[in-house]
């Protein structure tokens with residue numbers, strides 16, 4: 086089986102995001118960028134399938150600026166076999182990303198596309214669902230467990246109020262949640278090998294995808310600073326405040 | 336000129352950092368408390384280091400090592416330096432000098448060390464010969480196809496764990512421009528060789544769980560084939576291969592200093608006294624500014640020397656400057672780190688008192704700060720004096 090894994094280059098999870106002075110977005114120049122943490126989990130899962138002999142080839146795909154090749158190299162250092170960089174400089178929206186993936190799926194013919202449930206920069210949580218719809222494939226989203234079967238995958242989904250187990254037919258699109266696994270660190274020999282693994286380069290236009298943004302960002306704002314806390318003298322006062330001021334309990 | 340790390344370097348740093356945080360940090364408290372690393376833990380860390388490809392990372396790839404150049408190795412050592420010394424030591428870095436092994440020596444010493452099957456230690460220092468290494472009294476006399484060794488070495492790190500020792504001993508006297516001087520030869524001596532005893536060394540303020548030993552040689556006979564390099568050329572072999580050891584000391588100081596500074600920043604930004612966070616007091620914030628500046632300077636110097644070392648242009652003075660500056664920087668920084676934390680800095684709940692204690696040895700071993708200054712100043716002045 087061949088697996089396509091999406092790896093997006095995002096602001097590092099431990100970097101404090103700063104809004105550009107003109108409010109047009111978040112500062113990404115000269116700040117640490119890393120692989121989207123959910124995508125790391127997706128790569129790890131693909132590697133575990135490969136180690137278990139259930140997957141033959143893992144292709145890491147990144148759509149974004151040229152520097153996204155580094156994110157692909159990180160996936161290759163973790164153990165992915167090859168990469169595809171779809172170079173796109175402009176802000177690229179989930180629908181365009183899903184269309185690019187669709188084009189790549191048609192070319193590569195994988196049986197499984199593994200994606201993060203969302204990217205931690207725009208938190209859209211749309212690409213996987215859109216891709217499944219465009220392909221007419223089954224989808225399993227927010228999964229915290231996955232088993233490959235014969236012509237199907239069984240996934241455990243993290244839904245509100247509990248866990249849902251579902252069996253879906255392959256080919257399928259699966260988006261992964263935090264609790265699925267602990268991604269590995271790349272071993273030194275794999276880091277060395279990564280630079281020799283092939284990374285194909287293409288563009289949305291070459292794949293016949295119109296990636297023009299359809300959404301205009303009006304303004305990006307810092308979250309309001311958190312107000313200082315207050316000390317309460319007793320449990321009774323706490324309950325009173327929770328009920329009457331914060332209104333979080335009835 | 337480009338001061339940015341390549342993506343590959345960044346990946347090495349990220350993996351090394353993840354290894355240190357996941358495989359070493361969880362055991363620091365235990366090792367600091369018990370002053371020992373459990374045998375199962377030794378094996379576990381070694382195996383995981385081998386699996387991560389971090390073991391023997393500086394050894395050539397064709398011999399099964401990681402093939403890292405000095406620059407990458409310095410980055411790796413910097414990350415390893417963050418952890419408790421005894422634990423990070425288990426991510427084996429066999430002495431580079433073993434690359435001088437020839438013939439059967441390679442199968443018996445070099446390759447097993449790279450594979451994690453054997454551990455080496457290196458013995459120069461003696462009770463009466465520290466900085467003045469050439470003054471060593473331990474001697475080896477040729478007797479047919481053997482050498483007979485007599486003498487004592489002390490302060491020998493991890494000789495308790497080692498399977499053999501890279502021993503330096505006097506093998507005669509020669510005339511030099513500055514009078515008679517000892518000829519030194521390097522040997523490979525197996526533990527268990529008759530007449531060779533390893534005893535517990537001294538208890539020290541630094542390095543819980545990592546011990547030094549006293550080695551005695553009493554008519555210890557070893558085959559002549561166990562000379563490492565050439566007879567009488569022990570210091571030449573050492574000079575060829577051990578420059579990077581001083582770089583390693585410098586690199587590990589950087590990692591430890593960075594860890595201490597991170598804790599200080601967090602503390603200064605959250606600890607409140609007199610109604611405000613202590614970082615708002617200039618008395619504290621200027622310390623932080625100095626710490627970062629000194630650390631940055633030491634890092635630049637160390638990485639530059641590592642880079643020069645890969646170009647083949649690093650001089651003895653370069654290694655000396657990197658070691659001197661990084662070790663002295665760590666001493667000051669770790670002391671200030673405790674000051675910023677107040678009483679809490681001295682408590683073993685935080686790694687700071689350990690970093691502070693461990694920092695002390697760095698200005699002494701691999702050549703004291705005075706010896707490094709001697710090397711630097713001689714290199715500066717000798718050309719002028721010879722005019």
Ligand SMILES: Cc1cc2nc3c(=O)[nH]c(=O)nc-3n(C[C@H](O)[C@H](O)[C@H](O)COP(=O)(O)OP(=O)(O)OC[C@H]3O[C@@H](n4cnc5c(N)ncnc54)[C@H](O)[C@@H]3O)c2cc1C
Nearest residue numbers: 457458459460465466467490491492699700701702703705
């Ligand atoms: C924990 C630990 C582990 C060690 N591990 C090893 C090991 O594995 N293998 C090994 O061979 N050695 C090891 N050493 C020994 C270490 O390299 C020596 O301690 C070091 O070389 C200094 O020698 P010394 O302690 O005898 O001090 P001395 O040489 O006696 O120095 C005493 C003082 O005199 C100063 N001094 C000496 N000569 C001069 C000079 N010419 N100019 C100015 N000042 C001078 C020194 O700087 C120092 O301040 C270890 C030491 C320690 C503390």
